[in-house]
Amino acid sequence: MKNPEHRVQITKRLLREALTAMLIEKPLSAITVKELCERAQLNRGTFYAHYADVYDLLEQIEAEMAAGFRAALEPILSAAGELRPPAVTKKIFECIEANADLCRVIVGPYGDKEFGRELLRSSKESCLKSCLRFFPSAEPWQIDAYFSFVTGGCYALMECWLREGMKESPERLADAAEKIMEHGIAFLG
Amino acid sequence: MKNPEHRVQITKRLLREALTAMLIEKPLSAITVKELCERAQLNRGTFYAHYADVYDLLEQIEAEMAAGFRAALEPILSAAGELRPPAVTKKIFECIEANADLCRVIVGPYGDKEFGRELLRSSKESCLKSCLRFFPSAEPWQIDAYFSFVTGGCYALMECWLREGMKESPERLADAAEKIMEHGIAFLG
DNA sequence: AAAATAATCGAACACCGTGTTGATTTATGA
DNA sequence: TCATAAATCAACACGGTGTTCGATTATTTT
Numbered sequence: 366m367k368n369p370e371h372r373v374q375i376t377k378r379l380l381r382e383a384l385t386a387m388l389i390e391k392p393l394s395a396i397t398v399k400e401l402c403e404r405a406q407l408n409r410g411t412f413y414a415h416y417a418d419v420y421d422l423l424e425q426i427e428a429e430m431a432a433g434f435r436a437a438l439e440p441i442l443s444a445a446g447e448l449r450p451p452a453v454t455k456k457i458f459e460c461i462e463a464n465a466d467l468c469r470v471i472v473g474p475y476g477d478k479e480f481g482r483e484l485l486r487s488s489k490e491s492c493l494k495s496c497l498r499f500f501p502s503a504e505p506w507q508i509d510a511y512f513s514f515v516t517g518g519c520y521a522l523m524e525c526w527l528r529e530g531m532k533e534s535p536e537r538l539a540d541a542a543e544k545i546m547e548h549g550i551a552f553l554g
Numbered sequence: 555m556k557n558p559e560h561r562v563q564i565t566k567r568l569l570r571e572a573l574t575a576m577l578i579e580k581p582l583s584a585i586t587v588k589e590l591c592e593r594a595q596l597n598r599g600t601f602y603a604h605y606a607d608v609y610d611l612l613e614q615i616e617a618e619m620a621a622g623f624r625a626a627l628e629p630i631l632s633a634a635g636e637l638r639p640p641a642v643t644k645k646i647f648e649c650i651e652a653n654a655d656l657c658r659v660i661v662g663p664y665g666d667k668e669f670g671r672e673l674l675r676s677s678k679e680s681c682l683k684s685c686l687r688f689f690p691s692a693e694p695w696q697i698d699a700y701f702s703f704v705t706g707g708c709y710a711l712m713e714c715w716l717r718e719g720m721k722e723s724p725e726r727l728a729d730a731a732e733k734i735m736e737h738g739i740a741f742l743g
Numbered sequence: 744a745a746a747a748t749a750a751t752c753g754a755a756c757a758c759c760g761t762g763t764t765g766a767t768t769t770a771t772g773a
Numbered sequence: 774t775c776a777t778a779a780a781t782c783a784a785c786a787c788g789g790t791g792t793t794c795g796a797t798t799a800t801t802t803t
Contacts, residue, residue: 521706
């Protein structure tokens with residue numbers, strides 16, 4: 366006895382795959398429901414049976430991605446108490462490498478800016494929370510500034526890495542990120 | 555004898571003001587020529603006399619902004635040889651503060667992602683060129699990584715600063731950015 | 744294997760914004 | 774005042790949207 370919604374799942378998967386594929390070459394605003402359905406080999410009416418418009422579809426894809434990231438990071442972060450920060454950073458870069466296709470879409474030129482910002486914002490929050498107690502003497506705005514800087518820096522580093530074809534290993538990237546965060550320009554010995 | 559294209563300039567200014575105002579609350583993809591012209595109190599036909607579509611208008615606005623940035627930064631950068639890096643950074647943050655309205659639109663949720671990326675890319679390039687010779691022992695990818703990180707970090711810092719209402723002075727921001735770039739987490743003494 | 748169910752399809756529909764055109768009105772400068 | 778150039782207005786075909794049918798197909802149940 367298969368899932369009675371088996372066909373629906375296939376339909377949704379086809380639409381998601383078509384949209385992510387199209388987002389590699391066009392911004393969402395240039396993607397029409399018509400073309401999307403042609404690509405997915407689906408009737409246009411079928412699209413409207415499941416989604417209100419392309420933005421609705423993207424939202425659901427992003428929610429799924431966010432859940433996927435949380436699921437992938439959860440074992441890493443739950444073990445973070447026992448691991449040293451470099452190991453956590455390394456695991457995160459490995460996670461990005463393993464999901465490079467999706468990450469490229471998100472971070473690439475036509476990825477949703479707000480989705481990236483939200484990712485940044487939430488990672489800044491977690492870093493801030495877990496590190497706040499270590500810097501009792503710093504002013505709040507300085508702590509905020511530092512974590513804005515380093516999360517933005519890591520994001521830019523990841524973006525550059527994905528764009529350039531991930532020639533370096535996740536280990537080296539994580540190592541670089543850690544060293545820059547800790548010691549600044551001394552990284553370039 | 556006024557400029558014979560006086561009326562055209564007014565029309566264009568009205569359209570630019572209307573678009574930048576609307577970009578505070580909506581993404582470009584949600585802005586129609588119809589609504590734009592209603593807001594600018596202009597006939598729709600008049601818009602098409604000057605621009606092909608809203609993207610064309612935005613491109614021209616961005617080109618104007620980019621020229622404005624270059625003009626504002628030119629005296630700073632041309633004097634950079636005589637100034638120490640912290641002074642340059644300070645002047646850049648002052649420049650951002652002076653043009654906060656426009657910067658907020660660019661960097662805000664509905665600003666053009668590609669425009670920001672292009673700004674980042676070109677500032678990374680200039681930093682890279684002017685600093686390359688100081689690090690003969692570092693591998694090329696490390697230099698690339700460092701400057702990706704710090705330009706992305708500065709961008710994120712600026713974004714955060716603008717979003718939070720610019721409570722700190724440009725001097726403090728510049729000082730923070732310099733210290734983080736140079737010494738990393740030691741900034742949070 | 745046949746019937747029942749649910750999803751997809753295909754076609755038609757009104758709606759709205761687009762981009763263009765041509766005639767008309769308004770403002771500017773000579 | 775007159776000539777010129779720009780803004781206005783109305784109308785147009787076009788294309789994508791979102792909806793609604795009934796028909797068709799695939800899956801599950803009996």
